[in-house]
Amino acid sequence: EAISNAKTTGSWQDSRRAEASTELQSIYEDRQQRLTDASTTVSAVIWFALAIGSLLSLGLPLLFGGPKIRAHIIIVSTLAATLAVLLYAIYQLQNPFAGGAAIGPDAFRSALGRLQ
Numbered sequence: 001e002a003i004s005n006a007k008t009t010g011s012w013q014d015s016r017r018a019e020a021s022t023e024l025q026s027i028y029e030d031r032q033q034r035l036t037d038a039s040t041t042v043s044a045v046i047w048f049a050l051a052i053g054s055l056l057s058l059g060l061p062l063l064f065g066g067p068k069i070r071a072h073i074i075i076v077s078t079l080a081a082t083l084a085v086l087l088y089a090i091y092q093l094q095n096p097f098a099g100g101a102a103i104g105p106d107a108f109r110s111a112l113g114r115l116q
Contacts, residue, residue: 003017003020003021003024004017004021041094041095042090042091042094050087050090051087054083054087057079057083058076058079058080058083061075061076061079062076
């Protein structure tokens with residue numbers, strides 16, 4: 001509204017006002033896209049693929065027994081723990097604006113403070 005109500009005295013100012021209006025529209029569209037992206041999460045298909053991949057990764061070493069059962073158990077347990085931590089990290093990061101790994105509004109507030 002402030003851009004459309006700005007008084008101009010020549011064609012150069014008219015072109016600057018039109019460019020500012022175009023840039024503002026672009027900023028608005030980018031913000032809407034970020035809001036849309038923020039509301040989406042990791043799809044069920046990807047979670048299914050991750051779960052099946054994890055199970056297959058754990059099942060394959062179980063097919064190959066070793067001469068030392070204790071070392072084999074330690075290796076498979078370490079693999080299971082690694083997969084569990086990675087799946088938990090994906091779960092926490094699926095929504096970057098909420099949860100344990102939330103991105104705060106500090107950068108936006110800083111930019112807003114510079115513009116005011």
